Amino acid sequence: MDGIPGPDEFRAQARSWLRTVAPARATHLEWGRGEDSVAVFENWTEDEERAHTERTRAWERVRHDQGWGALSWPAGYGGRELPSHYEQLYRAEESAFDVPRRTEIFPVTQQLVAPALRIWGTEEQKRRLLRPLLRTDELACQLFSETEAGSDLAAVRTRAVREEDGWRLNGHKIWTSGARVATWGVAVCRTDPDVPKHAGITVFLVRMDAPGVTVRPIRQMTGGSSFNEVYLDDVLVPDTDRLGPVGEGWRVALTVLAAERLDSGGLGLDNADRALDLARHLPRPLTDGERQQAADLFVRALVQRLIAVRVTSALASGRAPGAEASVGKLHATATMRATTDLVQQLLGPRLAADTGEWGTFAWTEHLLGAPGYRIAGGSDEIQRNILAERVLGLPKEPKGAGR
Amino acid sequence: MFRLDADPALLRETEEQRQLRSVLRDFLAQTCGPEEVRKQADSPRGHDEVLWHRLADEIGVHGLAVPEEYGGAGGTFAELAVAMEETGRVLCPAPLLSTVVLAGHALLDSGDRQACERWLPGIADGMLTASVAGFPHPGGVTAEQGAGGWVLRGEADFVPDGAGADLLLVAARAPDGERLFACAPDPATCERTARRVLDPTRRQARVRFRGAPAEPVGEPGRAPDTVAGVLDAARAALAAEHVGGSAHALDAVLAHVVRRTQFGRPIGSFQAVKHRLADLLVEVEGARSAAAYAAACLAGRRTDQLPVAASAAAVACTAAYRLATAEYVQLHGGIGFTWEHPAHLYLRRARADEALFGTGDDHRLRLAGLLGLTGRTG
Structure with a gap:
């Protein structure tokens, strides 16, 4: 292929560019000093969330404008048409530099929504929105789950009714990350209640500042708020902001959900590494049982990384990744649970009561946050259904009422 | 601190490896089905020598990771791993693990060119079966230099395919430290007892050395x-x-x-x-x-x-x-x-x-x- 640098050359180029725009991260974080947060979900106030989002957005714009943003996208969208795994090569280099950590709204915008819009959007929508999404001038959140439509997403009840000059939306969405900072919401709505439930769905792009949109934070079990409820009350959406054909919304939603699964393979690895560091630095010798438990976590994290390498490798060779891509999220949630278990054993009472010591009670943030990822982004049980039915080809559950 | 540095290309199966896998899977499906495995497992030697030679001659499994200078195909462990996976899939009772992996690598890793030249070609073409003794459970065998050369004494247990192997590579305590020896077992000086085993498709034996003649392999200190x-x-x-x-x-x-x-x-x-x-x-x-x-x-x-x-x-x-x-x-x-x-x-x-x-x-x-x-x- 002409003009495509080899992987090593590309990584070297990325490194030398990063040196001109960002400071290097301290290579060896000294144990016992500095940041000891291991929060799985940020516990920010709205102001803190906005401030962090602005910092990250400024960095994403630098990346985009200097040709290091939308790497695999066509030049028309500010990209370089590099193979898709070059994104991971770039990330590996970027991790050595001190740049703002991307909160969930960024991968949702760039890795989930933008690719779905490229597949399902009209030419006009692509012209109008793709580049601003990739450059994060616009940020998009997912208006998917509802109180009565969690794992059974196709049961959504938020109604979109056709009007003369567009659609009128009414409903209640829940568990939306980044709703406070998003400019667009991707809303899965029911447009036809009289057909089988998967057939009556349509997806809309909703301006988050449109009249009738109300965002209310949810206080989660960690004590903080990183998710929101979003109320849609007589929200008017022009037909030009419908994503995909009327009645095809289920397929549009599946496009986004598949990307979400692919994006989740790296979850939990940073905290697993941190727990292993705790096992190294604990001020007493570990028992044999504790050593085995720590080594087991090491193997889990290593395997999770290797699976990600295999996915990259499959993409690099132009092959669609197989089972290895779908198992990533279940590995990730198991790693997070094993991290909690190891830390529980190593810290004992200092996990239950705050002694003020560095890197001890801070683990409660992990302990309380980790269960969230077994539910978010397709619960562990839904992941197992997907593996069983789509990868292993087992028969579907007999359909209940309404299916 | 350990940092994973895995080249994605190395984790990817090459076209040659894919072909090897497909050829082996077909071959084993025809020659090593469940009935055949049981038959072989019940036989005195524990494996079918005809199949052993066909694997060597028709597919070249034994020599996959053996360098060309010693009669092998000069491939890497990645090819051998494909063969292990496919033979493991059908529980093929052939003594590949003992002969090719254990003994083959003991010879290669010993750095002893003479020993490699002498025995590796036989391993690569299937004419020689071999195993190692005293490896995971060392300490039971001693080596001493007599008038006629080195001899081994003592006992090694749980030797994979130990009862039938033509050649044993033995980790033994010599006066100058642990050393590796090659021993062609002779019933007069080497008593081999097949153990009753949990897994009939992979035999194990107790080996008693009673002044068994052996040759040192590799430099002292390297064992x-x-x-x-x-x-x-x-x-x-x-x-x-x-x-x-x-x-x-x-x-x-x-x-x-x-x-x-x-x-x-x-x-x-x-x-x-x-x-x-x-x-x-x-x-x-x-x-x-x-x-x-x-x-x-x-x-x-x-x-x-x-x-x-x-x-x-x-x-x-x-x-x-x-x-x-x-x-x-x-x-x-x-x-x-x-x-x-x-x-x-x-x-x-x-x-x-x-x-x-x-x-x-x-x-x-x-x-x-x-x-x-x-x-x-x-």
């Missing part, structure tokens, strides 16, 4: 490194076998649960069954990744990462094989508990193999030591 390297290669090979055996178990269970009907539906449509098979798939894919990494370390001569990679593969692959064989029996219900069903042969292999070069927990302890996961000990 501990050679033994360590051979054991890690063996762990990587076993990991590949476990992936093959686990994948077979998963395939067999899948075929069963879509066919078997209870309560008027295929049992594979019950979520309780589906989720267990999804979990098994997760474990098997993890095992496959860990095994590929260990093989890649050997193929790319990444000896610095090999001990961690080999033990991690042992942990991941023994866990997967345990689960796979337990589910193989359980999800077949009563038929899976019968003597006639092959499930127990896989369960036997999984548990017996884990005793060979360290259990999962042994390897977790080793990893903790290698990675400093010990707390402050000073």
Whole structure:
């Protein structure tokens, strides 16, 4: 292929560019000093969330404008048409530099929504929105789950009714990350209640500042708020902001959900590494049982990384990744649970009561946050259904009422 | 601090490896089906010598990772791992692990060119079977220099395929430290007793040396490194076998649960069954990744990462094989508990193999030591 640098050359180029725009991260974080947060979900106030989002957005714009943003996208969208795994090569280099950590709204915008819009959007929508999404001038959140439509997403009840000059939306969405900072919401709505439930769905792009949109934070079990409820009350959406054909919304939603699964393979690895560091630095010798438990976590994290390498490798060779891509999220949630278990054993009472010591009670943030990822982004049980039915080809559950 | 540095290209199967896998799978399907495995397992030698020679002559399995100068194909461990996975998939009772992996690597790792020239060509063309003695359980054999050369005395137990091997590479205590010796066992000086074994497709023997003549292999002082390297290669090979055996178990269970009907539906449509098979798939894919990494370390001569990679593969692959064989029996219900069903042969292999070069927990302890996961000990 002409003009495509080899992987090593590309990584070297990325490194030398990063040196001109960002400071290097301290290579060896000294144990016992500095940041000891291991929060799985940020516990920010709205102001803190906005401030962090602005910092990250400024960095994403630098990346985009200097040709290091939308790497695999066509030049028309500010990209370089590099193979898709070059994104991971770039990330590996970027991790050595001190740049703002991307909160969930960024991968949702760039890795989930933008690719779905490229597949399902009209030419006009692509012209109008793709580049601003990739450059994060616009940020998009997912208006998917509802109180009565969690794992059974196709049961959504938020109604979109056709009007003369567009659609009128009414409903209640829940568990939306980044709703406070998003400019667009991707809303899965029911447009036809009289057909089988998967057939009556349509997806809309909703301006988050449109009249009738109300965002209310949810206080989660960690004590903080990183998710929101979003109320849609007589929200008017022009037909030009419908994503995909009327009645095809289920397929549009599946496009986004598949990307979400692919994006989740790296979850939990940073905290697993941190727990292993705790096992190294604990001020007493570990028992044999504790050593085995720590080594087991090491193997889990290593395997999770290797699976990600295999996915990259499959993409690099132009092959669609197989089972290895779908198992990533279940590995990730198991790693997070094993991290909690190891830390529980190593810290004992200092996990239950705050002694003020560095890197001890801070683990409660992990302990309380980790269960969230077994539910978010397709619960562990839904992941197992997907593996069983789509990868292993087992028969579907007999359909209940309404299916 | 350990940092994963795996080249994606090394974890990817090459076109040659894909072809090798497909040829071997077809070949073994014809020559080494369940009936054949049982027949061979019941035979005195424990394997079929005709199949052994066909594997060497028609496919060249034995010489895959042997350098060309010693009569091999000059490939890497990655090709050998493909062969181990495929033979592990059908429980092929041929003594590949003992001859090609253990003895072959002992010779190669010894750095003794003369020994390699003398024995590796025989291993590569299938004319010589061999094994190692005293490797995971050292200390029982001593070597002394008599008038006619070196002789071995003492006992080595649990020697894989030890009763039938033409050549034994023995780790023995010599006056100048642990050394490696090659011994062609003669009943007059070497008494070999086949042990009754849990896994009839992989034999073990107790070997008593009574002044058995032997030749030193490699320089004095090198044996501990050679033994360590051979054991890690063996762990990587076993990991590949476990992936093959686990994948077979998963395939067999899948075929069963879509066919078997209870309560008027295929049992594979019950979520309780589906989720267990999804979990098994997760474990098997993890095992496959860990095994590929260990093989890649050997193929790319990444000896610095090999001990961690080999033990991690042992942990991941023994866990997967345990689960796979337990589910193989359980999800077949009563038929899976019968003597006639092959499930127990896989369960036997999984548990017996884990005793060979360290259990999962042994390897977790080793990893903790290698990675400093010990707390402050000073």
